[in-house]
Amino acid sequence: MRQVYLDNAATTALSPQVLEAMMPYLTEVYGNPSSVHAFGQAAKAGMDKARDQVAKALNCDPAEVIFTGCGTESDNTVLLGVAEKYKEKGRHIITTNIEHHAILHTCEYLEKQGCDVTYLPVDEYGLVTPEQVREAIRPDTILVSIMFANNEIGTIMPIPEIAAVCHEKGVLFHTDAVQAIGHIPVDVKAMGIDMLSLSAHKFHGPKGVGVLYCRKGLRLPSFIKGGAQEKGRRAGTENVAGIVGLGAAIELACSHMEENTVRMTALRDRLMQGIAANIPEVKLNGHPTKRLPNNVNYSIRYIEGESILLMLDMNGIAASSGSACTSGSLDPSPVLLALGLTHEIAHGSVRLTLGDDTTEEDIDYTIDVLTKTTQRLRAMSPLYKA
Amino acid sequence: MYTEKVLDHFSNPRNMGEIKDANGVGMVGNAKCGDIMQMFIKVNDDGIIEDVGFKTFGCGAAIATSSMATEMIKGKTVEEALKLSNAAVVEALQGLPPQKIHCSVLAEEAVKAAVEDYEKRKAEKAEA
Numbered sequence: 001m002r003q004v005y006l007d008n009a010a011t012t013a014l015s016p017q018v019l020e021a022m023m024p025y026l027t028e029v030y031g032n033p034s035s036v037h038a039f040g041q042a043a044k045a046g047m048d049k050a051r052d053q054v055a056k057a058l059n060c061d062p063a064e065v066i067f068t069g070c071g072t073e074s075d076n077t078v079l080l081g082v083a084e085k086y087k088e089k090g091r092h093i094i095t096t097n098i099e100h101h102a103i104l105h106t107c108e109y110l111e112k113q114g115c116d117v118t119y120l121p122v123d124e125y126g127l128v129t130p131e132q133v134r135e136a137i138r139p140d141t142i143l144v145s146i147m148f149a150n151n152e153i154g155t156i157m158p159i160p161e162i163a164a165v166c167h168e169k170g171v172l173f174h175t176d177a178v179q180a181i182g183h184i185p186v187d188v189k190a191m192g193i194d195m196l197s198l199s200a201h202k203f204h205g206p207k208g209v210g211v212l213y214c215r216k217g218l219r220l221p222s223f224i225k226g227g228a229q230e231k232g233r234r235a236g237t238e239n240v241a242g243i244v245g246l247g248a249a250i251e252l253a254c255s256h257m258e259e260n261t262v263r264m265t266a267l268r269d270r271l272m273q274g275i276a277a278n279i280p281e282v283k284l285n286g287h288p289t290k291r292l293p294n295n296v297n298y299s300i301r302y303i304e305g306e307s308i309l310l311m312l313d314m315n316g317i318a319a320s321s322g323s324a325c326t327s328g329s330l331d332p333s334p335v336l337l338a339l340g341l342t343h344e345i346a347h348g349s350v351r352l353t354l355g356d357d358t359t360e361e362d363i364d365y366t367i368d369v370l371t372k373t374t375q376r377l378r379a380m381s382p383l384y385k386a
Numbered sequence: 387m388y389t390e391k392v393l394d395h396f397s398n399p400r401n402m403g404e405i406k407d408a409n410g411v412g413m414v415g416n417a418k419c420g421d422i423m424q425m426f427i428k429v430n431d432d433g434i435i436e437d438v439g440f441k442t443f444g445c446g447a448a449i450a451t452s453s454m455a456t457e458m459i460k461g462k463t464v465e466e467a468l469k470l471s472n473a474a475v476v477e478a479l480q481g482l483p484p485q486k487i488h489c490s491v492l493a494e495e496a497v498k499a500a501v502e503d504y505e506k507r508k509a510e511k512a513e514a
Contacts, residue, residue: 302443303443304420304421304443304444304445304448305445306445306446307396307444307445307446307448307449310388310393310396310446311397314393314397323420323445332420342418343417343418343419343420344417344418344420347417347420379402379403380399380402380403380441380442380443380449381441381442381443382413382422382423382424382441382442382443383417383422383443
């Protein structure tokens with residue numbers, strides 16, 4: 001049976017070239033990068049190279065790159081760090097109502113600690129406007145944190161415009177760019193980004209390693225207390241092989257981003273058109289054009305997401321859903337509800353996210369299987385009247 | 387996550403579909419929660435469930451529990467059908483994940499709703 005992995009927003013396959021770059025650091029180069037001897041310095045050289053690769057990809061200074069354990073750690077470092085450091089200035093934070101849990105749950109924690117958080121509502125496509133940000137900024141606002149691109153619906157936020165408003169008002173701007181990096185161009189200098197979170201395993205790098213970009217002149221308290229690693233900005237012996245892998249993966253992704261975007265966008269649009277043409281009564285979730293080149297998210301009326309996933313899986317296709325049954329709670333995806341979808345329609349959502357290896361044959365096979373799956377499940381559904 | 391039995395009933399559901407000449411129909415659950423089960427029964431003059439069918443909007447467990455419940459009441463008397471417990475459905479499926487137990491409760495309720503409808507119709511007929 002054909003195996004089609006369309007859950008690349010969850011995680012991606014490690015690229016063979018990345019693994020090759022990592023191998024020496026999993027074997028002979030085992031020194032601690034903090035050690036002065038040759039063993040340690042060899043490991044440090046690998047990290048330095050990775051730091052340069054990240055700096056080049058983001059257009060920043062290598063000194064502005066902090067390696068972390070994951071995107072979630074980077075997000076936590078920013079929110080908790082800014083809240084602690086600027087508590088005398090104010091305790092107000094602005095974000096959106098469709099952020100990843102790494103942001104939302106940390107904001108909820110900060111609210112319990114006495115912070116005031118504004119969750120800007122998105123429109124039907126998942127967008128917030130710079131005007132909304134402007135209106136929400138108060139004299140006591142210390143941080144605006146808005147995701148670059150949404151993980152479920154792929155909507156790309158107007159980041160440079162939002163950052164400009166923040167700078168005009170003298171407020172720090174952070175973006176969770178976990179879904180964007182390696183997929184669309186991100187230039188922290190040109191876009192006016194003060195802080196940015198990214199994670200290697202979303203662009204064919206290894207799991208367990210991320211980056212926090214933190215603009216020069218801005219120093220946040222270390223989230224993990226301990227040694228002086230990362231110039232005292234992140235304690236703990238470094239995941240050297242992971243960091244080397246992150247560097248190799250970001251360089252690889254950026255080196256073929258343009259051609260990849262063209263190829264991926266064509267495949268994505270083929271999938272969207274195929275679904276829209278073959279399956280009646282579906283709704284595209286997210287923006288039709290301001291969306292990641294690899295993200296497709298549809299609600300299929302009268303059927304439920306988990307049963308769609310199971311049937312796709314039985315046919316070798318890996319996807320995900322915002323239905324309640326896949327989240328372990330009774331409510332469907334808060335992101336889909338934030339777009340204004342009813343519970344009933346949100347339960348029937350399916351997310352298909354393409355990767356570097358996705359082919360046209362994979363897309364055509366998926367359209368065919370999803371069409372048959374929908375017919376089978378609709379035949380079972382008491383809500384569907386043929 | 388699911389047992390082989392659940393996956394079997396999900397991919398090859400038994401007694402799926404509406405029964406045109408059903409004399410008892412029950413519907414439970416709601417779309418907001420993501421589960422709706424509709425149960426159709428055809429009871430003969432001896433009080434035996436001759437035929438049974440279901441339609442379900444819901445997850446894999448919802449479809450599998452509906453399918454299993456129809457198998458367990460087919461050929462049984464209405465009194466026996468009313469005794470069908472959600473625990474028996476779960477056992478027959480070789481278990482369900484904890485967060486899916488409510489699906490089996492819904493299956494039990496769907497059977498009861500169909501039998502109640504049958505009895506109500508019978509009583510109305512007797513009065514007429």
